[in-house]
Amino acid sequence: MLKGRHLIEPGDFQLNEIESIMQLxxxxxxxxxGYSLVCKGKxxxxxxxxxxxxxxxxxxxxxxxxxxxxxxxxxPNNSSVSKGESLGDTIRTIECxxxxxxxxxxxxxTARLVSKFANEMPIINAGDGGHEHPTQTLTxxxxxxxxxxxxxxxxxGVCGDLLFGRTIHSLVKTLNRYQGIRFVFISPTxxxxxxxxxxxxxxxxxxxxxxxxxxxxxxxxxxxxxxxxERFVSEEEYLRLKNYYILDKRKMKGAKADMIxxxxxxxxxxxxxxxxxxxxxxxxxxxxxxxxxxMALIAKLLGVEDRK
Amino acid sequence: xxNVSKLKKGIxxxxxxxxxxxxIYKELHLNDIDDVVVLLKNIPSKKMxxxxxxxxxxxxxxxxxxxxxxxxxxxxNFVKNGELYKKISLTLPTVVNGIMTCKNxxxxxxxxxxxxxxxxxxxxxxxxYRCEYCDAYTTFIDEE
Numbered sequence: 001m002l003k004g005r006h007l008i009e010p011g012d013f014q015l016n017e018i019e020s021i022m023q024l025x026x027x028x029x030x031x032x033x034g035y036s037l038v039c040k041g042k043x044x045x046x047x048x049x050x051x052x053x054x055x056x057x058x059x060x061x062x063x064x065x066x067x068x069x070x071x072x073x074x075x076p077n078n079s080s081v082s083k084g085e086s087l088g089d090t091i092r093t094i095e096c097x098x099x100x101x102x103x104x105x106x107x108x109x110t111a112r113l114v115s116k117f118a119n120e121m122p123i124i125n126a127g128d129g130g131h132e133h134p135t136q137t138l139t140x141x142x143x144x145x146x147x148x149x150x151x152x153x154x155x156x157g158v159c160g161d162l163l164f165g166r167t168i169h170s171l172v173k174t175l176n177r178y179q180g181i182r183f184v185f186i187s188p189t190x191x192x193x194x195x196x197x198x199x200x201x202x203x204x205x206x207x208x209x210x211x212x213x214x215x216x217x218x219x220x221x222x223x224x225x226x227x228x229x230e231r232f233v234s235e236e237e238y239l240r241l242k243n244y245y246i247l248d249k250r251k252m253k254g255a256k257a258d259m260i261x262x263x264x265x266x267x268x269x270x271x272x273x274x275x276x277x278x279x280x281x282x283x284x285x286x287x288x289x290x291x292x293x294x295m296a297l298i299a300k301l302l303g304v305e306d307r308k
Numbered sequence: 309x310x311n312v313s314k315l316k317k318g319i320x321x322x323x324x325x326x327x328x329x330x331x332i333y334k335e336l337h338l339n340d341i342d343d344v345v346v347l348l349k350n351i352p353s354k355k356m357x358x359x360x361x362x363x364x365x366x367x368x369x370x371x372x373x374x375x376x377x378x379x380x381x382x383x384x385n386f387v388k389n390g391e392l393y394k395k396i397s398l399t400l401p402t403v404v405n406g407i408m409t410c411k412n413x414x415x416x417x418x419x420x421x422x423x424x425x426x427x428x429x430x431x432x433x434x435x436x437y438r439c440e441y442c443d444a445y446t447t448f449i450d451e452e
Contacts, residue, residue, distance in 0.1 A: 087420055107416040109441025129414050131442055196445070 003303030006115040006123040009132040010174040018141065018174075024305055025142050025289070025296035032065065038299055038307040039068030045098035046072030047090075048126070049105040054265065054287070055126050055135070059102045062294035066304075071098065091117040100302055102126045122301035130166050136264055137170040138297060139290035144221060146289060147260045147282055153180035155218055159245055160186075160225035160270060162193040167264045168225055169197055176201055183207075184215050188241045191227065212245055216254045222247070224263045224270050224283075248272040255280065262286055312346050312363065319370065320385040321362040326350055328379045329360025331449075335374045335407075341366060376401050377408070377435070377448035402429045404437060404448075412444035 002017055010018075028035045044063040048056050051074065060070050091114045094101060101118070103111055104126040111125030111132070127133045144151050156175060158168055162185055172193070175181050183206040185193045192208060209215055216222065227242045247261065252275060263271060263283040275281050299305040324332060329349050338345045343366040353359040364370070375382055376398040386394040406424040410417045417425055417439070427437035427446070436445045 087416075105416070106414075107419055108412065108414045108444070109410075109439065110416040112441045113416050113420065113422060128416075129442075 002300040004120060004122060005301060006111075006118070006125075007134050007297065007301070008111045008115055008123070008125045010134045010137045010170055012134070015177055018138070021138060021293065021296045021300055022142055022145055024300060025292045028295050028299075029292050034308050035066060035295065035299065035305075037067040038304045039063060039066035039302065042066075042068040042099045042302055042304065043097065044068055044070050044072075044298065045094045045101040045121075046070050046074070047094070047101060047103045047105075048072065048074040049076045049103070049110075051075075052104055052127070055104065055133075058287070058291045059124075059126060059135075059294055059298075062291050062298055065291070066295055066299060068099075068298070072102075087114050088117045090114075091121075091123075095119065095121040100124070100298060103128075105129070124297065124301070127166070130164060132170055133167050134170060135290070135294055135297065136167045137174050138293045139286060140167075140171050140223070140262060140264075141174065142289045142293045143262060143282060143286040144260075146285075148220065151175065151178045151181075154220040155182045155184065157184040157186055157212075157215060157219040157222045158193075158225070159212055159222060159247075161191045161227050162187040162225075163191040164228065165225045168223065169194075171223065172197055173200060176205075181205065184209065184219060186210070186212050186215060186245070188227075188244065190237075190241070212247070213251060213254065216251055216259075217256065219255065219259050222255070222259060222261050224261060224267070226266070226268055226270055242269065245270055246272055247275055249274050249278070252278055252280065312348065314390060315363050315365055315387045316390050317367065317388055318343070318363065318365040318386075320387065321364075321375065322359070322383045322385060323353075323356065324360035324362065324382050325356070325379050326358040326360055329362060331378050332360075332375060332382075333362060335378060336370055336372075338362070338364065341368060343368070372398065373401050373404060374407050374448075377404065380435075400429055400432055400435060403427070404429075408437060408446065408448050410439040410442060410444060411446045412439065412442050415439060415442040415444060417441055 046060055056074060063070055095118055100122045102124045103114060106129050108129040108131035110128045111123060115123040125132055125134055141151055162168055185208045224247055229238050259280055261281045265283060265287060329347050333347050346363045348361045350358050351361055380398050380400050382398055384396050385392050404427045408427045426440040430436050430438045435447050438445055
């Protein structure tokens with residue numbers, strides 16, 4: 001039963017609960033009209049303490065497509081925060097008006113903290129600094145499910161900045177709960193998967209490499225991520241590594257015919273635009289599934305899916 | 309050797325690593341109690357070469373969780389009617405509530421007034437704990 005629950009990190013939900021969200025997302029995709037009024041009369045508070053277009057639009061579009069409405073802010077300077085109000089007071093007040101809240105905040109652990117102030121209003125973490133981004137993980141799982149038939153028994157290549165990428169950490173921890181998953185971590189030495197993630201994995205289930213070319217043929221799923229400029233002291237080093245992992249048509253020739261390429265977006269240049277036409281490139285579909293999975297999540301946490 | 313009279317009732321915290329006694333005195337807020345408290349430091353010890361020791365003549369219940377964090381090798385002797393009636397050794401607590409603070413500069417607890425932050429033991433050897441909010445690992449005492 002997910003009604004009234006919070007989603008702060010993917011581990012908050014059991015796999016069968018995640019599966020129930022995926023099934024509802026499937027139903028919504030199959031019949032979006034049928035769900036267009038299930039949130040009628042419900043209000044989502046959209047609390048974005050730092051800029052976001054993609055995630056905020058995805059949540060707001062999700063609520064509107066369910067027939068609900070939205071209040072909120074995307075600039076804390078225009079809210080009571082600028083008057084020095086505590087997060088606890090903000091949430092207690094917003095709970096007087098809203099049925100569900102989505103929060104993005106630059107500080108790690110914020111969503112967990114505000115969930116303690118909400119008595120009945122479900123809180124969804126839309127990103128808390130470099131910590132967690134659980135709805136991106138749900139998006140990734142739905143995408144894998146749609147294109148690969150399920151989340152078990154895949155060889156998953158994860159490429160790019162594995163050290164700092166919060167979406168990658170959440171995804172790896174969650175996929176590790178499924179059966180028959182093997183990981184191939186592809187990164188520069190400077191951006192390897194951190195020990196606290198590797199320690200959670202069976203050493204038999206992963207390998208690490210610096211070469212995408214060498215391993216691309218083994219993969220069922222290639223999850224690309226952006227190498228971030230701000231992580232590097234040396235501009236020269238950044239440019240070398242940034243260009244090292246450009247996925248292009250030539251590299252795609254070495255991949256399986258049914259491998260899929262995923263990316264949380266935005267990309268910079270790590271996937272050449274020529275790859276966009278390849279049917280194996282699913283990152284824009286992934287963004288669309290992000291909206292559907294958020295629709296399913298909102299409906300589940302509000303317990304309104306049966307209103308259809 | 310300075311002599312301190314035998315305790316009639318209360319608690320003796322023994323085998324404190326030399327130099328940690330004052331830290332324990334502070335963290336147990338012994339300055340705030342009205343009972344007799346004695347802190348002895350750098351006492352010669354066969355086992356430890358030198359050790360600190362604290363005697364507290366009190367009926368109060370004192371939360372000893374913090375002792376495990378500062379120095380898990382201490383022993384605590386409980387005295388009643390001049391006799392030792394209970395002796396316990398400490399281990400690192402698996403959950404610490406309201407004693408530690410998170411050292412992650414990006415953690416929300418650095419910016420909001422958050423009470424009773426929970427920390428969960430993740431690495432006994434390194435005395436590392438995980439913050440319930442940001443999941444960052446931290447220790448109670450800074451690594452030397």
